[in-house]
Structures are given as structure tokens and as C-alpha cells.
Amino acid sequence: xxxxxxxxxxxxxxxxxxxxxxxxxxxxPHCAGLVADLLVIACAAGELRAAxxxxxxxxxxxxxxxRREGIIKPFARRSLLPSLTGSWSWTGWALPxxxxxxxxxxxxxxxxxxxxxxVTGGVTSQPASDAALxxxxxxxxxxxxxxxxxxQAPALQAQYTENLRNVNDYIRDAKYSxxxxxxxxxxxxxxxxxxxxKAMLFEMALDRSLP
Amino acid sequence: MTDPQQKQPGDALEAxxxxxxxxxxxxxxxxLYDKHKRRVYxxxxxxxxxxxxxxxxxxxxxxxLYRKIGTFRGESAFSTWLHRLSVNVVLMHLRxxxxxxxxxxxxxxxxxxxxxxxxxxxxxxxxxxxxDRLQLQKAVDDLPPGYRTIFVLHDVEGYEHNExxxxxxxxxxxxxxxxxxxxxxxRDLLRMKRSEKAQKS
Ligand SMILES: [Zn+2]
Numbered sequence: 001x002x003x004x005x006x007x008x009x010x011x012x013x014x015x016x017x018x019x020x021x022x023x024x025x026x027x028x029p030h031c032a033g034l035v036a037d038l039l040v041i042a043c044a045a046g047e048l049r050a051a052x053x054x055x056x057x058x059x060x061x062x063x064x065x066x067r068r069e070g071i072i073k074p075f076a077r078r079s080l081l082p083s084l085t086g087s088w089s090w091t092g093w094a095l096p097x098x099x100x101x102x103x104x105x106x107x108x109x110x111x112x113x114x115x116x117x118x119v120t121g122g123v124t125s126q127p128a129s130d131a132a133l134x135x136x137x138x139x140x141x142x143x144x145x146x147x148x149x150x151x152q153a154p155a156l157q158a159q160y161t162e163n164l165r166n167v168n169d170y171i172r173d174a175k176y177s178x179x180x181x182x183x184x185x186x187x188x189x190x191x192x193x194x195x196x197x198k199a200m201l202f203e204m205a206l207d208r209s210l211p
Numbered sequence: 212m213t214d215p216q217q218k219q220p221g222d223a224l225e226a227x228x229x230x231x232x233x234x235x236x237x238x239x240x241x242x243l244y245d246k247h248k249r250r251v252y253x254x255x256x257x258x259x260x261x262x263x264x265x266x267x268x269x270x271x272x273x274x275x276l277y278r279k280i281g282t283f284r285g286e287s288a289f290s291t292w293l294h295r296l297s298v299n300v301v302l303m304h305l306r307x308x309x310x311x312x313x314x315x316x317x318x319x320x321x322x323x324x325x326x327x328x329x330x331x332x333x334x335x336x337x338x339x340x341x342x343d344r345l346q347l348q349k350a351v352d353d354l355p356p357g358y359r360t361i362f363v364l365h366d367v368e369g370y371e372h373n374e375x376x377x378x379x380x381x382x383x384x385x386x387x388x389x390x391x392x393x394x395x396x397x398r399d400l401l402r403m404k405r406s407e408k409a410q411k412s
Contacts, residue, residue: 045366050249073235
């Protein structure tokens, strides 16, 4: 086997393990070095698998599309918080937001006798809670929040507009469902979740200061 | 490619996430994305050598997958399904850009072209058993697109030649030949870089 024949044979047997290849490689350091290098390259290539991470905006775009197309369902548990990456200062809507948070916490921790058959997983839903949260959430002004974002962190404006639209859609869908089935436990819980997520959206802003 | 039928320890958790995603659960979609994003994105990046394109393709691959998730029955591994779909998304993109997915020539003789011509000298003949990952990455990016596709699918992603032939639409012999040439070209590029570095220092 000549050097050219050896190299041609590597197309079919790249490890150089056939008898003819081994015989040539024993006496030819040039080809032995070549085979060793090609094997090193092949082995090192595995390290390129999963070596890089996409930017966070890739998931945000995917999530936006999934919501728009209705693939993420309004009543499946939503999460706005992971997509919020900005930082915030105190603003004019701080107090109503704080009120919502306090009410939310109060509802979750206050011991009370639940209506029959309406307790699940430690979270209690009842009409009074929906009403109390609704009243407080109504005090939050989306325009104030967006104006603040536009001024302090314009890069996040689109993200916050999207998040607000999502949570408002969520509240609207949940209300619609609850109106249709006033005794539906899931609908009550969905509305509670929706109010709480909007409250959390504003709460995030309270805890942060813009650069 | 790893055996799609072989169940992995995380499969039960993943199966739960898939079921939740079928119900439209946002967190399940995100958890599945988080688990597989690096692999999909890295594939797209290696095949295109362009971060913006790779991110767009990653997004497209996951969207296509999630739109069809209701049809996933678990006969094959979710990751196998996702990666195959991702490969198709990238290949479609390359074809749209009229980039060669695989070199058109069939198995030309070794030594005719694209083989190393530069003599680097005996002392730096071998790559000394180790390759810096970044250097390899850059060298792969410098490969002609046709060679790059086969190299990434075989050596990086672990597909067999018969699978590549089906995916790419070439003969098994062509896949083997392209892979050999890709590795030869990479060796050439790596040695050239090593030689340049040695001259500078
Ligand atoms: Zn030889």
C-alpha cells in the first residue's frame, strides 16, 4: 500500500485499523501522524456540540409567537417574571402596586373558612378575593408604567408592553370564563393568578433601580 | 446519532413536560427550550457561522416543533425529533441562500484537490494530540459550506453516514468522501494557524 492508497482507504476506514492500513502505518510515520491528527479532530468535534447559548431574546420571541398563535393557552399557568430583565426605580404607581401586593399576600396567608369545595393546593379562591384584587389592580395605571419604562429603560419598552398586553389578555380571558361559569373553581383560580401576575409585574419595578 | 429508543434517566421528567406543553403550559415550553437550546443553537451556529442567523433558526426550529407537539407520541426520543427537525430547518435555510449543502462532486481522488499542499515541516507535523476548542471552532467556520455540513452532522452531532445521506440527499459514498476531505482541510487549517502562531512568537 502506498501513501496515496492509504489516504484513499481512510474514506472507508478512517481509524486505519485494517490489516493493510496497519502494515503501512507501522512503517510510515508521515501517514501515522496524519491518521492520528484526523482522529484527534474527529474526537475534538464532539466538544462543539452544545457549546453555545442563544441570547435571552430568542425565548422571548418564541413565547410571544406561541401566545399569539394560541399554543400557550391562557389558562395554562403563565410566567411573566423570567422575561423581565430590566431594573427600576420608585415611580408614581408604587403605592397602588404595593397595595395589590399586600392584599395578595394577605389573601394567601389569612386563615379563613373556605366556601365548601373551593380549597385546592393550599391556595384558596373566593369571590371576595377576586373583587379585592380587581379593585386594587384597577388602581394600577399601565400608561404610567410604560411611560416610566420609555424614559428610564427604552430598550425594555417593547418587552414590558408585551408583558402588560399578555397579562391584561389573561385577566380578560379569565373574567370571560368566570362570567360564563361563576362556580368554576379553575376559572376563579385563573383570575386570581392573572391579578397576582399583574401585581407582580408592578412589584418587580418597586424592588429595582434603573442604572 | 445516539439510539433514539434508548430511554435516559431524565425521560420521565421530560415526558411530563411534554404532556404539560400539550396542554399549553408556558413553563413547560420554556423548560423544554432551556433543556435543548444549547444543542440546537450550537448546531445552527456551526452550520451558518452567523449568530443572528443561528438565533433566527433556533427560534424557527422550536416554533415548528411546538406547533406540532400535540402529535408527538413518544415513539422516538424528543431530542432526536427536535435535532432532526433543527437540521432540516438549517438545511432549508442554506438551500434558500443557494449555499451548497453538500459539495456537488462525487468521490474525487484524494490528492486531486482540497488536500493540504503546504509543507509545514516534520517537527509540527502532528497536532500533538490536542486541539484548542476555539481554534477548531474557527477552523470549522472557515470550511467551505458543503464540507462543513457533513462534518457538523457526523463528527459534531453524531449522525451516521446513512442517516446523513437521507437527510442531505446525497450518496453514502459522497458523505464519507466529504467527511474525509473536511477533516483533511481542518487539519490543514489548524496546522497553518499553529505555524503562524509559532512564527509570531
Ligand atoms: Zn504513508
